[in-house]
Amino acid sequence: MKTKETYAGIDFFRIPAALFVVAIHTSPLTTWSEGADFFLTRVLARIAVPFFFMVTGQFVLSDYLWSRQNHRQKKSLYPILRYLRKILLLYGISIVLYLPLGIYAGHYQNLTFGAALRMLLFDGTFYHLWYFPACILGVLLVCLFCRLWKGKGALAAAGVLYFIGLFGDSYFGLTEKLPGVAAIYEKGFSLWSYTRNGLFMAPIFLMLGAVMGSGKRYDKSKKAVVSVGFVCSFLLMTVEAFLLRWFEIQRHDSMYVMLIPTVIFLYQILLIVSESTKNAHAKDLRLLRSTSTGIYILHPAIIVVVRGVAKVSGITAFIDNSLLHYVSVVILTVAAAFLIAVLQQRAFTEHIEKKHVQKSRTWIELDRNALRDNVNFFKAFLPEHCRLMPVIKANAYGHGAVPLAKELWRIGVKHFCVACIQEGIALRRAGVRGEILVLGYTHPTQFDALRKYRLSQTVIDYAYAEQLKTYGKRLHVHVGVDTGMHRLGERCENIGQICEIFEMENLIVDGVMTHLSADEKAQGQEKVFTDRQAAAFYEVLEVLKERGIKCPKVHLQASYGILNYPELAGDYARVGIALYGVLSTKEDTLRWKEKLHPVLSLKTRVAVVKEIYPGEAAGYGLSFIAEHTMKVAVLTIGYADGFPRSLSNGKGAVLIHGQKAPVIGTVCMDQTLVDVSDIPDVQSGDIAVVIGRSGSEEITACDLAEQAGTITNEILSRMGARPERIII
Numbered sequence: 001m002k003t004k005e006t007y008a009g010i011d012f013f014r015i016p017a018a019l020f021v022v023a024i025h026t027s028p029l030t031t032w033s034e035g036a037d038f039f040l041t042r043v044l045a046r047i048a049v050p051f052f053f054m055v056t057g058q059f060v061l062s063d064y065l066w067s068r069q070n071h072r073q074k075k076s077l078y079p080i081l082r083y084l085r086k087i088l089l090l091y092g093i094s095i096v097l098y099l100p101l102g103i104y105a106g107h108y109q110n111l112t113f114g115a116a117l118r119m120l121l122f123d124g125t126f127y128h129l130w131y132f133p134a135c136i137l138g139v140l141l142v143c144l145f146c147r148l149w150k151g152k153g154a155l156a157a158a159g160v161l162y163f164i165g166l167f168g169d170s171y172f173g174l175t176e177k178l179p180g181v182a183a184i185y186e187k188g189f190s191l192w193s194y195t196r197n198g199l200f201m202a203p204i205f206l207m208l209g210a211v212m213g214s215g216k217r218y219d220k221s222k223k224a225v226v227s228v229g230f231v232c233s234f235l236l237m238t239v240e241a242f243l244l245r246w247f248e249i250q251r252h253d254s255m256y257v258m259l260i261p262t263v264i265f266l267y268q269i270l271l272i273v274s275e276s277t278k279n280a281h282a283k284d285l286r287l288l289r290s291t292s293t294g295i296y297i298l299h300p301a302i303i304v305v306v307r308g309v310a311k312v313s314g315i316t317a318f319i320d321n322s323l324l325h326y327v328s329v330v331i332l333t334v335a336a337a338f339l340i341a342v343l344q345q346r347a348f349t350e351h352i353e354k355k356h357v358q359k360s361r362t363w364i365e366l367d368r369n370a371l372r373d374n375v376n377f378f379k380a381f382l383p384e385h386c387r388l389m390p391v392i393k394a395n396a397y398g399h400g401a402v403p404l405a406k407e408l409w410r411i412g413v414k415h416f417c418v419a420c421i422q423e424g425i426a427l428r429r430a431g432v433r434g435e436i437l438v439l440g441y442t443h444p445t446q447f448d449a450l451r452k453y454r455l456s457q458t459v460i461d462y463a464y465a466e467q468l469k470t471y472g473k474r475l476h477v478h479v480g481v482d483t484g485m486h487r488l489g490e491r492c493e494n495i496g497q498i499c500e501i502f503e504m505e506n507l508i509v510d511g512v513m514t515h516l517s518a519d520e521k522a523q524g525q526e527k528v529f530t531d532r533q534a535a536a537f538y539e540v541l542e543v544l545k546e547r548g549i550k551c552p553k554v555h556l557q558a559s560y561g562i563l564n565y566p567e568l569a570g571d572y573a574r575v576g577i578a579l580y581g582v583l584s585t586k587e588d589t590l591r592w593k594e595k596l597h598p599v600l601s602l603k604t605r606v607a608v609v610k611e612i613y614p615g616e617a618a619g620y621g622l623s624f625i626a627e628h629t630m631k632v633a634v635l636t637i638g639y640a641d642g643f644p645r646s647l648s649n650g651k652g653a654v655l656i657h658g659q660k661a662p663v664i665g666t667v668c669m670d671q672t673l674v675d676v677s678d679i680p681d682v683q684s685g686d687i688a689v690v691i692g693r694s695g696s697e698e699i700t701a702c703d704l705a706e707q708a709g710t711i712t713n714e715i716l717s718r719m720g721a722r723p724e725r726i727i728i
């Protein structure tokens, strides 16, 4: 699956676009000037609907059309079908919603079958509802065109339809001069009231959206050119519209020649803005999307309400003053749409949470906001040029490497480290992009896989570099330098050999690195040692420079290095444990607790609650014998789920209903017994928190580590594959 990207620029523009549509239907400036109102509602606001079509093109059609054109494997039609289902549902709801108003206004009097069909397919059952059938018809037509003629031909076909549409819309005055042609158009008008519909107008904008949103990058440097393009074409469109009006050529005023370049430039501006606002929360953007849809659907009803209230109350200023009318309609519509969107969002998240939680036995909840906060903290803490290269080895320290990498990608992280090639392959197979560096040893039989999955390999010493060279094909590598840890890397004294590695055939050296082994303290002998390691590393870099070797990216810091020795920096920071919001020991974690927030919670369920009586044993090996009658809860978590066996017999505890329940007996592979004698009303199915908060109590991964006599890194990385990972 591809990572879903956010397009904040586009989502933000939906709101003004929806308000333009409201303007079209309320004519806010008529009280002052017909000309000004024409400009606002018949020129400027005409951008809105094509924009919405383009958005649909980008998000619904581009994947499908693009894969067809490139002759790649066939893409599924599923997203398109899902979209059609959604539009049909919205159309259905809207039809029902506007039925009373339509009846009141007499829209459905003497309705023949043919007229009803024409209404459903082209005009919509209320004046603004033409948009929904237009989306459906347009999407179907574009799919058909792309089947028949592929990319350019399909675009041309859509263009021709728009051209035909123009002469039934803004340019109909010219058509009327040719009686034969006009007669054909008149025939058409017995099927549809306007050519502004799914047949003539929607296809071209859907296709343009699909082409422009097909993954091409729009960088900031183009912003000026594109903005000038937008202003010029919009001015020309304005001139076009006023000329057509002056000469009374328009039958209707939705379609202009210059509308096409105008919205192309506008859409590029929005894509560029989206590139630089990638940090927007997906949830907020979803709220914007729902709100704009709500505004579109609701505003005609609100117009009726405002008019009704004004009439009944006698405060006719709300009808007589066009601007006041518009503003009151906008305020009420936005409020109603936003309220509905919020309620919908809440129902949606509850539904998702229920779905997950109901399924679960033991699960891990990942706090997206905590992760973002941690990333932002490091971005601010590190020097400008130093980028994050998160270490997501060991299934991202138990968090789930794939969901984590995707979340990080969404917030702009483009480089990752893993421990071994299998981890790299798993990420690529899940669709993770960017640079992935394998920190550990890869056996030569797997060099093919390094290439196939575009992974970078650490050169672990000179002899290994020769093996990589003999492989015979080009490989991306980072050269490891051993400055005192004596684990991986060529010894820093062997500077001649290190330089040779850089000149070796077939090796594309993207980086040079070392690893600090005593950076968890910032004073004493550890500081002396760390300074010496850093000095040795920078000396190597000096020599490389002297010998004219182009120095690639350098990196030497892991979590503690970043926090204790920020001045050492480098180009990348290989942050591991701290990214997850904790440090190896409880003491260190507490020291950074204001800045770093734990990402992971581990939760499980109570399977059964039972009483045991004095003298009875519980669990394996008679290690626990009850002294008095007690209530025992059996939890669906064991050491195979990352709950250490060393927490047996009261060493550890979990939280149920915000109270501590100590472990009794030995922790089993899949289950654990806890004492719930003092916790009222514990039932089968209740949630027990192993790591995280419950009520006012909290158990941290560091607590578990301390009780188990190890460091948090081990607790987290041993979490196992069984718990589901859920991002919230």
Ligand SMILES: *Cc1c(COP(=O)(O)O)cnc(C)c1O
Pocket (backbone or CB within 6 Å): 391, 393, 439, 515, 557, 558, 559, 560, 574, 575, 576, 577, 578
């Ligand atoms: C694991 C690892 C890291 C990350 O270490 P943390 O202390 O978790 O930040 C960085 N570099 C290398 C080489 C590693 O093996």
